[in-house]
Every structure is written in C-alpha cells, then in structure tokens.
Amino acid sequence: MHNISQDETPFLTALENYMNENISPFDVPGHHMGNVPNKLKDLIGELVFKADVNAPRGLDNLNHPTSVIKEAEMLLAQAYQAKDAFFLVNGTTAGIQAMLMTVCKAKDKIILPRNCHKSAINALILSGAIPIFISPTYDYDLEIANEPTIDSYIKAMDENKDAKAIFVINPTYFGACLDLKTLTEEAHKRKMLVLVDEAHGSHFAFNANGPSSAILCGADATSCSLHKTLGSLTQSSVLLINSNNISRYDIMKTLNILNTTSPSNLLIASLDAARHYIVKYGQNKLNEMINLANYAREEINKIPGFKAVGKDYFIKNGAYNYDETKLVIALDDINLTGFMLYNLLKDKYHIQMELAEQYVILGIIALGSKKEHIDNLIKALQEISKEYYKSDIKYPKYRFNIEYPKQVVRPRSAYHAPLLKVKLEDAIGKISKEAIMVYPPGIPLIIPGEVFSKELIEHIKYYLSTSATILSDYDDGYVAVIDENKWSKYEKYREVLEND
Ligand SMILES: Cc1ncc(COP(=O)(O)O)c(C=O)c1O
The missing domain is CATH 3.40.640.10 (Type I PLP-dependent aspartate aminotransferase-like (Major domain))
Structure with a gap:
C-alpha cells in the first residue's frame, strides 16, 4: 500500500x-x-x-x-x-x-x-x-x-x-x-x-x-x-x-x-x-453551520409563539456541552402541538423538519444547510404565529412518563419466549416481547423483557392519538407479550412480577 x-x-x-x-x-x-x-x-x-x-x-x-x-x-x-x-x-x-x-x-x-x-x-x-x-x-x-x-x-x-x-x-x-x-x-x-x-x-x-x-x-x-x-x-x-x-x-x-x-x-x-x-474544509464549514443555526435561533426568538433554545438553555439544564448545530424550537403559547406544527410545515410550506415531540420540533443544521432554507422556515413560522399564537393559552399538562418500565427479563430471552397477542389495554403486568416506539427518534417506550404498566399503556395510547409514527409489531390495537402458560422459565420470574 x-x-x-x-x-x-x-x-x-x-x-x-x-x-x-x-x-x-x-x-x-x-x-x-x-x-x-x-x-x-x-x-x-x-x-x-x-x-x-x-x-x-x-x-x-x-x-x-x-x-x-x-x-x-x-x-x-x-x-x-x-x-x-x-x-x-x-x-x-x-x-x-x-x-x-x-x-x-x-x-x-x-x-x-x-x-x-x-x-x-x-x-x-x-x-x-x-x-x-x-x-x-x-x-x-x-x-x-x-x-x-x-x-x-x-x-x-x-x-x-x-x-x-x-x-x-x-x-x-x-x-x-x-x-x-x-x-x-x-x-x-x-x-x-x-x-x-x-x-x-x-x-x-x-x-x-x-x-x-x-x-x-x-x-x-x-x-x-x-x-x-x-x-x-x-x-x-x-x-x-x-x-x-x-x-x-x-x-x-x-x-x-x-x-x-x-x-x-x-x-x-x-x-x-x-x-x-x-478534512479540507472542516472548521470553516462547521463555523458556517453554527452561524446559520445561531442566525435561525435569533430570528425565531423574535416570533411570538416560538422559542429556539440553544447552548445556554441546555447547559442550564445540566448538559456539560451542547451541539449548536441542532435547531430545537420549543412551542410557547401557540395553539398547536409539535406534531401538528411538524405536519403543517411540511404540508403547507414544504419544510421538512427532523422530528416532533409534544412541545418541540427539531431541525438539523448540517453540511447541506442553506440560508435560503432557514429564511423559508422563519417566514413560515411568522405566518403560523399570526394564525395560532395565543398569549393566554393553557397547555394541557401532558403526563410525561418519567418511569421507564420495569425490566425483568433479558431482552434476548423475552424475544425468544412464546408469543401471546393481547389487546394493549389487557397488557398490564405482562412482559413485552416487542419494542414500541415513536419514530423518529426511535427511542423505545418499552422493550422486550419489560413489563407493561397502566401509565405506560396510557402513554402509548396518547401517542397513538397523535399523528406521530408508532413502530410496533402490530398495528391493530394488539401487542406482543410473553405467553406465561407456555413459557418454561416463567416460574423464575413470577415472584418478581407478583411482588411489583
Ligand atoms: C441516537 C441514534 N443512534 C443511532 C441511530 C442509528 O443510526 P443510522 O440511522 O445511521 O443507522 C440513530 C438514527 O436515527 C439515532 O438517532
């Protein structure tokens, strides 16, 4: 060589x-x-x-x-x-x-x-x-x-x-x-x-x-x-x-x-x-990307209803450092959820954001980002603000699911265990065989080996009621859990489950 x-x-x-x-x-x-x-x-x-x-x-x-x-x-x-x-x-x-x-x-x-x-x-x-x-x-x-x-x-x-x-x-x-x-x-x-x-x-x-x-x-x-x-x-x-x-x-x-x-x-x-x-253009290109993101944040923060949060915000919230190329736009007194805004931007303004959550949308500023695109986003948000901004809006306090489900079985064991298909509502206390997630970001709400709780089921139902894409094994209201009657290892876990 x-x-x-x-x-x-x-x-x-x-x-x-x-x-x-x-x-x-x-x-x-x-x-x-x-x-x-x-x-x-x-x-x-x-x-x-x-x-x-x-x-x-x-x-x-x-x-x-x-x-x-x-x-x-x-x-x-x-x-x-x-x-x-x-x-x-x-x-x-x-x-x-x-x-x-x-x-x-x-x-x-x-x-x-x-x-x-x-x-x-x-x-x-x-x-x-x-x-x-x-x-x-x-x-x-x-x-x-x-x-x-x-x-x-x-x-x-x-x-x-x-x-x-x-x-x-x-x-x-x-x-x-x-x-x-x-x-x-x-x-x-x-x-x-x-x-x-x-x-x-x-x-x-x-x-x-x-x-x-x-x-x-x-x-x-x-x-x-x-x-x-x-x-x-x-x-x-x-x-x-x-x-x-x-x-x-x-x-x-x-x-x-x-x-x-x-x-x-x-x-x-x-x-x-x-x-x-x-390698050739690295630091200059990165500076350009960050300047674009900062410009976007500055302009978006002038628009009623939106708050573009950046490095200071994340550091104040405990981060050690922050990647300033991420464009995080929080909703602030706007009569829309993040999911609705994400769809509106695409359907009416041909603007494709990376993802939405209930109170936030995310854009990625990357090597291909252009000022013209950022200006289009700013213009669209200005228009949306005129229609949807309400200074006295009361957001429904959405129940943020703090507790992740209890993990009782190794993911591989659960994956290979016998399958029972049950209605989502009937899954309380059962061990999941599948991962269920909102995509993007693709971070599972439950994974194989974790137990369905009442709160989690409500959480999943909430997401199902939005326009978010939910990835799961089935899309007919059923979920995959371990069939306890057919699973030879169940006795080993019964105590953990029943003491919960
Ligand atoms: C945090 C995180 N890790 C890993 C991946 C997987 O990366 P890839 O899409 O390149 O397979 C993604 C994709 O979105 C991600 O968001």
Missing part, C-alpha cells in the same frame, strides 16, 4: 476509473451499469446506475478489505484520530450492533442509558447481553430526555463491577452532551470499555469549538452516521476503534455476520468523498 494523503480519494478514484474502462459486465448487479429501461434511471440519470457496480476486481471487498477500501478506511481513521475505521452500509445501526456483539457475549453486563436508540436495544437481543439501564435526566418543560448524569453512570459501574462496558450517546438527538472524557476515565479505571453512539456527532471531530469527539475523549469505539451531518449518502456510516482491547479481527468477524455481501459502492464512495471534503 503506497503512502496516501488526505487529498486523495482512493475508492472514489478507483470507481471513476472503473466506470471509464468500457467494461463488458457479466457480474451482478444485473442492470449492468444501467443497461435497462428503467423509470428510476429516467428520473435520476444513468450515471447513478453506471456507478452501481460490484467490481470484485478493482474495487476491493468491504468484508475483506485489502486495497482501495482499506486505504479509504485508513484515511478516515486518520481524520478522526482513531486506530481503525470500518465503513458501514447499514448505518450506525450496524456499528452499534457490531460494537455490542463484539464486546458482550450472552449474559455479559453492559451499562446503558434507557433512552438509547432502538439499534442498541436490538443489539442486546443479538448479543444476549444483560442491560443495566440508567435513567436519563429530563427536561420537564420541553418534555425531552437528555443524558444521564456522570454520577448515575458511576453508581451503576460501582454496583455492577463485572460489567464489560458502558454505552454512551454523544450527543443526544437534541444535542446534549455529557462530560465524556471524565466518564471515560472513570470507566477505564474500572476496566470497563466505553462504546459510543455518535450517530448525531460525526462532525465533532472537525470542530474545535464544540463538544469533543468520542475518540478524542478516549472512548474505545464509536459509530458515526456521516450521512446524518457530513453529507454522505443515507445508510453510510463508520465504526471507529481506538482501543487495545478490541481487535480488528473480532470487529471484522462480527461485521461479516451483519453486513450484506453486496454492499453498495455508491455508499462507500460517498464516505470517501465526505471524508475528503470535511
């Missing part, structure tokens, strides 16, 4: 060369570089198909990289100051699953915040690990969950000295960060690995003025969705390793379980291009 510089794009260049080689393809994909009459091709152009090649000779193999993918991965690792990088074509979802499956065997303990993304919950099913959940802190005004405190991590580590690792989100969907460097030191003192979900923090490594990246904080592994903030194509992410305790061999073995054998070279090329761009 020759010495390569960050100015190069080894994979992208090899792809370009391949496309110009006048190939006669006899391999898959069968559209053979776009040689099919196809409506998608008419819509988006032949070049996308021409670049959609498998090309085992010349374009390397994601599952056993030895040439141009390996070089591109090395450049990306170098850009993030990590020891190793693995390109992912199934998002940070695959990165989180690979980290957990590599580090935890069945019945190993891992400490996680309960407001983690569904990919971490599914990783618990895949790995068979025992989760030790800690509670996030709550913002009762915005009705959102932030990071857990460092103290709650330390307490969980001290009570579970045999835990293999801790899992940390850097940042939360809304941009809150904890003191990851201190937490990492505390975990390492206790011989625990630090695994990070950095789906929303790919840009941290390139911004000296914001929260630190997981790698710079000393974490052992992190997964970043470059597609979320750094301009690569949807699904393209990276898993970074910076640890003497996680081997490349073990990660590769796990990724070979999770990865498709036909990864999209468009996604891989987009990672190579995104890394090249951000």
